[in-house]
Amino acid sequence: MNNPYIPKPVRIEEIITETEDRSLKTFRLAFLNKEDEQAFSYVPGQFAELSIAGKGEIPIGIASSPTEEGYLLFTVNKVGIVTSHLHNMSAGEIMGVRGPLGKPYPINELKGKNVVIIGGGFAFTTLRSTIAYMLANRSEFGKITVIYGARTPGMLLYKEQLKEWEARNDIDLNVTVDKGDESWSGKVGFVPTVTKEVAPSAEDAYALVCGPPIMIKFTQPVLIKLGWTPETIIMSLENRMKCGIGICGRCNVGPKYTCKDGPVFTLAELNELPKEY
Amino acid sequence: MMKEMVIDKKDIAGLLTELTGEMTVIAPVRKGDNLLFGPVSDGSEAALDSVNTRLAPKDALFPQCEKMMTFTTDRQAEDAHTMQDVSEPDKQVIFGVRPCDAAGFLILDKVFNQGGAEYEDTYYLRRREKTTVVGLGCNKPLSTCFCASFGGSPFGTDGLDILLTDVGDKYVVTVLTDKGEARLKGKSGPSEADPTSIEKAGQIKESAVKSVKAGIATDKIKGKATMELFDDPCWDTLYETCMNCGVCTYSCPTCHCFDIQDEAIDTEGVRMRNWDSCMFSLFTRHGSGHNPRPTKKDRFRQRFLHKFKYFQDNFDTVACVGCGRCIRLCPVNIDVRQVVEEMNR
Amino acid sequence: MNHRDTENTEKIKKIAGRLLAEKRVDAVIGFRPGTVSLISAPTVARTEEEAAGLHWDRFCGVNLANYLPKREDKIAIVAKGCDSRSIVGLVAENQIKRENLYIIGIPCTGMIDRAKVISLAESPEVELTENGEEVTIKADGKQSTVALSDILQDNCQGCLHRNPAVFDELVGKKVEEAGGSDINAAVAKVEAMSQDERWNHFDQMFSTCIRCYACRNACPLCYCEQCFADDSQPQWCGKSTNPVDVKIFHIFRAYHCAGRCTDCGACVRACPVGINVRELTGKLEKEVRELFGCEAGMSLEAIPPLGVYLEKDPQEFIK
Numbered sequence: 007m008n009n010p011y012i013p014k015p016v017r018i019e020e021i022i023t024e025t026e027d028r029s030l031k032t033f034r035l036a037f038l039n040k041e042d043e044q045a046f047s048y049v050p051g052q053f054a055e056l057s058i059a060g061k062g063e064i065p066i067g068i069a070s071s072p073t074e075e076g077y078l079l080f081t082v083n084k085v086g087i088v089t090s091h092l093h094n095m096s097a098g099e100i101m102g103v104r105g106p107l108g109k110p111y112p113i114n115e116l117k118g119k120n121v122v123i124i125g126g127g128f129a130f131t132t133l134r135s136t137i138a139y140m141l142a143n144r145s146e147f148g149k150i151t152v153i154y155g156a157r158t159p160g161m162l163l164y165k166e167q168l169k170e171w172e173a174r175n176d177i178d179l180n181v182t183v184d185k186g187d188e189s190w191s192g193k194v195g196f197v198p199t200v201t202k203e204v205a206p207s208a209e210d211a212y213a214l215v216c217g218p219p220i221m222i223k224f225t226q227p228v229l230i231k232l233g234w235t236p237e238t239i240i241m242s243l244e245n246r247m248k249c250g251i252g253i254c255g256r257c258n259v260g261p262k263y264t265c266k267d268g269p270v271f272t273l274a275e276l277n278e279l280p281k282e283y
Numbered sequence: 284m285m286k287e288m289v290i291d292k293k294d295i296a297g298l299l300t301e302l303t304g305e306m307t308v309i310a311p312v313r314k315g316d317n318l319l320f321g322p323v324s325d326g327s328e329a330a331l332d333s334v335n336t337r338l339a340p341k342d343a344l345f346p347q348c349e350k351m352m353t354f355t356t357d358r359q360a361e362d363a364h365t366m367q368d369v370s371e372p373d374k375q376v377i378f379g380v381r382p383c384d385a386a387g388f389l390i391l392d393k394v395f396n397q398g399g400a401e402y403e404d405t406y407y408l409r410r411r412e413k414t415t416v417v418g419l420g421c422n423k424p425l426s427t428c429f430c431a432s433f434g435g436s437p438f439g440t441d442g443l444d445i446l447l448t449d450v451g452d453k454y455v456v457t458v459l460t461d462k463g464e465a466r467l468k469g470k471s472g473p474s475e476a477d478p479t480s481i482e483k484a485g486q487i488k489e490s491a492v493k494s495v496k497a498g499i500a501t502d503k504i505k506g507k508a509t510m511e512l513f514d515d516p517c518w519d520t521l522y523e524t525c526m527n528c529g530v531c532t533y534s535c536p537t538c539h540c541f542d543i544q545d546e547a548i549d550t551e552g553v554r555m556r557n558w559d560s561c562m563f564s565l566f567t568r569h570g571s572g573h574n575p576r577p578t579k580k581d582r583f584r585q586r587f588l589h590k591f592k593y594f595q596d597n598f599d600t601v602a603c604v605g606c607g608r609c610i611r612l613c614p615v616n617i618d619v620r621q622v623v624e625e626m627n628r
Numbered sequence: 629m630n631h632r633d634t635e636n637t638e639k640i641k642k643i644a645g646r647l648l649a650e651k652r653v654d655a656v657i658g659f660r661p662g663t664v665s666l667i668s669a670p671t672v673a674r675t676e677e678e679a680a681g682l683h684w685d686r687f688c689g690v691n692l693a694n695y696l697p698k699r700e701d702k703i704a705i706v707a708k709g710c711d712s713r714s715i716v717g718l719v720a721e722n723q724i725k726r727e728n729l730y731i732i733g734i735p736c737t738g739m740i741d742r743a744k745v746i747s748l749a750e751s752p753e754v755e756l757t758e759n760g761e762e763v764t765i766k767a768d769g770k771q772s773t774v775a776l777s778d779i780l781q782d783n784c785q786g787c788l789h790r791n792p793a794v795f796d797e798l799v800g801k802k803v804e805e806a807g808g809s810d811i812n813a814a815v816a817k818v819e820a821m822s823q824d825e826r827w828n829h830f831d832q833m834f835s836t837c838i839r840c841y842a843c844r845n846a847c848p849l850c851y852c853e854q855c856f857a858d859d860s861q862p863q864w865c866g867k868s869t870n871p872v873d874v875k876i877f878h879i880f881r882a883y884h885c886a887g888r889c890t891d892c893g894a895c896v897r898a899c900p901v902g903i904n905v906r907e908l909t910g911k912l913e914k915e916v917r918e919l920f921g922c923e924a925g926m927s928l929e930a931i932p933p934l935g936v937y938l939e940k941d942p943q944e945f946i947k
Contacts, residue, residue: 007408008405009368010404011352012368057364059552060354060552062543062544086570089570245575246569251397251402255559256567261592261594266402282567316743317836348868524669526842526846528840533840533900546866557839557869560840564853565854614842614897614898618663618664621663
C-alpha cells in the first residue's frame with residue numbers, strides 16, 4: 007500500500023535570500039530519485055509539505071512552474087521551528103518533500119481568457135508559478151496583467167525574474183511598493199490603489215488574487231466595481247495544516263478542507279463559507 | 284451469511300485465551316474504576332458484564348499515539364532524512380464492541396479512506412484490514428444512549444463480524460462475515476445454537492430496542508445552508524459553559540482529528556501522530572499567530588457543525604453514533620442532544 | 629442541606645431574579661438541573677425567566693470561578709467556600725475586577741462525588757435519596773444505603789472552609805466549620821509509601837491519562853493564554869501519552885498551582901478516567917500551608933506566599 011505520509015528525499019541545490027530582512031528565502035530542490043521526480047506532476051497553485059526530519063513539516067506553495075524542469079522552487083517565510091531550521095540549512099543538505107497537494111488554479115479554464123494576477127507580499131509564490139507557466143505557453147492565454155506589491159523594494163520577491171518579465175512585451179507587469187527608497191524608480195502605492203489605476207478589464211477575464219487579508223479586503227471591492235464577479239475572482243487560502251490530505255481535521259473551512267478542496271477557491275465559493283481562515 | 288451458534292459464558296475466557304495465541308486480543312478490561320478497551324494476555328482479564336466502556340475502542344484502529352515513520356537526525360549519516368515506514372501492524376480482534384462503537388468504525392472508515400492513493404490513510408487501513416470486530420449487544424441501554432437517532436440499534440450489526448447476545452448463562456453467537464467465521468474455526472467453545480437461546484435472544488433484542496430513546500432529530504440540518512447554521516444566534520449562549528477541554532473528542536468513537544509531531548532522542552527520531560482536539564485553543568493557530576477560531580464560541584460551534592452538518596454534506600451521514608459518552612463524561616454537562624435540538628429547529 | 633435542596637434553590641432564584649431586575653448585573657452564573665443524574669450543569673442566566681430556572685443541590689460541584697477570567701461584564705456568581713477563595717485568587721492576579729463581581733456566597737456542607745456513587749451502584753443510572761446523614765442509592769433494581777459522608781468528594785470530606793471567604797450576599801446562614809476530618813488524607817497515604825512504592829503508585833495512577841486537559845481547563849487558576857504544555861519553543865513536555873510526558877505535565881501543573889490552589893476538587897471531578905490529581909496538588913497545598921502558614925484565597929488583602937518574598941520566609945532548605 008502506498009503511504010502518502012512518507013516524504014520523498016530531495017537535495018537543496020541553492021538557497022536564495024529574497025528579501026533585505028532575510029525573512030524570506032527561496033529553496034531550489036531536486037529529487038534524489040528520478041522516479042520521485044517523474045511522479046511529482048503538478049499544476050500551478052498546488053503546494054507541497056516540506057519535511058525536515060526531527061523538526062516537522064510545513065505546507066508551502068510551489069513557486070516554480072511545471073515547465074521549469076529538474077527542480078522545484080519554494081519560497082519560505084521564517085516563522086517557527088521548521089522554517090527557522092530550514093533557513094539555517096545549506097546547499098547540499100537533504101530534506102523531504104511530500105506532494106503535490108491541493109487543488110490548483112483552474113489553468114484549463116484560464117486558457118483563451120485574459121488573466122489578471124494580483125499579488126501582495128510573500129503570497130506571490132504560487133502566482134509566480136502561474137505566470138511562468140503562462141509565459142511558457144504564451145499563445146494559449148489572452149492578455150496577461152500582473153499587479154504585484156510589497157512593503158518596500160527590498161521586500162520584493164523574485165527580483166531577477168521581475169526584471170526579465172519587465173523586459174518582455176507580452177505581459178503587462180505593474181510592480182509597486184508601499185514605500186519607496188532612493189534606488190526605486192517604479193510605482194509607489196498600495197496594491198488596491200494600483201489596481202484601480204491599472205483598471206484591468208473584466209471582459210472575458212479571470213483575476214487570481216493572493217495576498218495578506220488587508221490587501222484582499224480592499225482589492226475585492228475595486229475589482230467588483232470594475233465589473234468582476236465572485237465567479238471570476240479566484241483566491242488561494244492559507245490555513246494551519248498537518249496531514250495535507252483532508253484527514254486530520256484541522257484546515258477545514260466549513261465542509262471544505264483547505265488542503266484538499268483548496269487552497270484555490272473562487273470568491274463565490276468562499277462567500278458561502280465561514281471566514282475561518 | 285448468518286450463522287447462529289452459542290457459547291457458555293464460562294467458556295468465553297477460554298475462547299479469548301485461544302485467540303491470544305493467534306493474534307492480539309483487545310477487550311474491555313477493568314483499570315481501577317474504569318472499564319477501558321485494552322489488550323489481554325489471558326481471556327479471564329476481559330470484563331463483558333457491564334455497560335459500555337469509558338472511552339471508545341477507536342484506539343484499537345486509530346491509536347492515540349502512533350508511530351508513522353522513523354529516521355536518523357544525524358546529518359552525516361548516509362540515510363539522513365530518509366524516512367522509514369514502520370512495520371505492518373499485527374492481526375487483532377476487538378472483542379465486546381457495542382453496536383454503536385462498531386457503527387463508529389464505519390464512520391472512521393469514510394474519513395481515513397477518501398479515495399485514491401493520495402487520500403488513503405495507510406496506517407488506519409493497514410490496521411483495519413487485519414482487524415476482526417466481535418460485538419456485544421446491549422441488553423440494557425442507558426438513558427444516555429440514542430443510537431436509534433442514527434439508524435443504529437442495541438443489537439445492530441453494522442461494522443461487526445460477529446455479534447454476541449447475552450442470554451443469561453450463554454451468549455448467542457451470530458456470525459456475520461467470513462472473517463468472523465474464520466475466527467471461530469476450530470475453537471472449542473462455540474457450538475450450534477439451540478432454539479431456546481435464539482428465542483430468548485430475540486426477546487432481549489426486542490425489549491432493548493424498545494427502551495432506546497430516539498434522542499434527537501437531525502433531518503432539518505441537511506437542508507440548511509452552511510452560513511445559515513453558522514450565523515444562528517443559538518451559538519451565542521450554547522458555548523458559554525464549555526471548558527474547551529478534550530473529553531468529548533477523546534471519548535467519542537468518531538472524532539478523528541490528530542496532530543503530527545517529530546520526536547527524537549539522540550539521533551533516533553520518530554514522526555508520530557497524536558490525537559488532537561478542535562476544542563483546544565491552539566488547534567487552528569497559524570505560525571504567524573493568526574487564529575481562524577480564536578474564541579471558545581468559534582471552536583464549540585465548529586465541533587457541532589462538523590459532526591452534524593459538514594460531515595453530512597461530505598459523506599451523507601452524521602458523524603455521531605449516539606453512544607452517549609460525551610453526555611456522561613462532560614465535566615459541565617453540555618448535552619449534545621440539546622445542542623442538536625437547537626441546530627435542528 | 630438536602631441533595632435536592634429546595635430551600636437554597638428558592639433563595640438563589642430570588643437573589644438572581646432581583647439582581648437582574650435591578651440591572652445590578654448583566655448575568656448570573658449558577659447551576660441548573662443536569663440532563664443526566666448526579667450532575668448539575670453550570671448555566672448563565674441573563675433574564676428573570678432564566679433566573680427562575682436556577683438550582684442548587686449536592687451536585688453543584690463545578691467551580692464556577694472558572695468562568696471569570698478576562699470577563700468585562702458585570703457578573704454575579706454563586707460561590708461555595710472553595711469557589712470564593714478561587715475568586716479571591718483571580719482578583720489578586722488581576723484576572724477579574726472585584727467591582728465587576730457580585731458574589732452570591734453559599735455555605736456548603738459538601739458535594740457528592742458522582743464517581744463514588746457510580747462505583748457503588750455499578751451503574752451510572754442512579755436514583756439518590758437523602759435521609760439526613762444517610763443516602764439511599766437505587767440502581768439497576770438494586771438498593772443500598774450509605775453514609776452521606778462516605779460519598780462526598782474527598783476534598784469536601786477534609787474541607788476547612790465551608791463558608792465563603794468573600795461575598796456580597798450570603799444565601800441562608802453560615803454553617804459550622806467542621807475543621808476537616810483529615811484534609812491531608814489523600815497526601816498522607818502517598819507520604820507513607822516508600823520511594824519504590826510511590827513510583828509504582830504514580831505509574832499506575834497516570835497510566836490511564838489521555839491528555840484531555842480536563843483537569844487544567846476545569847481549574848479556575850489555569851487561565852494562561854498559552855499553557856506551558858502547548859509551548860513548542862522550547863517544548864517542555866511531549867504531547868503524547870508517553871508516561872514521562874504525562875507525569876511532567878501533571879507535576880508542572882501542580883507546581884504552577886502551588887500556593888494558589890484552594891482544593892476545590894475541580895480537577896478530579898473533571899477527569900474522565902478518575903485520576904486523583906489531588907494527590908499532587910494537595911501535597912503542594914499542604915506544603916505551602918505548613919511552610920508559609922498560608923491558605924490560598926482567604927482574603928483579598930492577603931499577600932500570595934509564592935508571589936512575594938518576605939525576609940521571614942522559612943529557609944531550612946538552605947543548609
